[in-house]
Amino acid sequence: MIHNRIALYRVERGLSRKELAVAVGVNPQTIGFLERGSYSPSVELALKLAAVFRVPVDSLFSLTPFPALATQITSDHPQRSESDHDELTLPANARPV
Amino acid sequence: MIHNRIALYRVERGLSRKELAVAVGVNPQTIGFLERGSYSPSVELALKLAAVFRVPVDSLFSLTPFPALATQITSDHPQRSESDHDELTLPANARPV
């Protein structure tokens, strides 16, 4: 089971699915499928998505659920600590967006 | 086209293909196939491999060829800089939420 933050990053960057699809060279439906179901694309696609968002693959895909945003945001202008982007220690019942 | 450093990391850690295969839950032939051909496994498998080696996915898989070791090694006992493990194609300005 794979979890991802594609919808999150996409919306944050103000991209439509079609735009993102074009950017990584797949069909818009593939993006849609990726965002709602949790399915595991090829690393190639994962790398392209990560490149578009300019984030490491590990912050886009995870074997464990991503924590909900509310549990991560401590301030509107957080000073980044080094290890913010990885692991979770939180309940699995929290729905990642 | 996908490139990877699986053989490199595996040998470095002193693992056989069978051991690595067991560690990530696939067949030894799959590891062998991964190491010689350049093919693109699922992110799930990529994440598991990265977890075994304790390195980011981006340092294990890349859309562009990895530089030969000789071009990277500057000293037999390098002092690790913060961004050594992150790769060539992506600038290190990763901006996690």
Place this chain on the structure above:
DNA sequence: GCGAGGTATTGCGTATACACAATAATTGAG
């Protein structure tokens, strides 16, 4: 010489990632 462990290679079967088409539902702008 022998056998054992690691690897390479081939072939076949199955599951699934992804393409593509069509339609419907939703929302926002006019």
Place this chain on the structure above:
DNA sequence: CTCAATTATTGTGTATACGCAATACCTCGC
């Protein structure tokens, strides 16, 4: 309201990731 853009959903087809079995090669220890 109408129209357009985005998204959701369903269905079909193809390529390929991966499992599994069998065989062969190479190197090392006996």
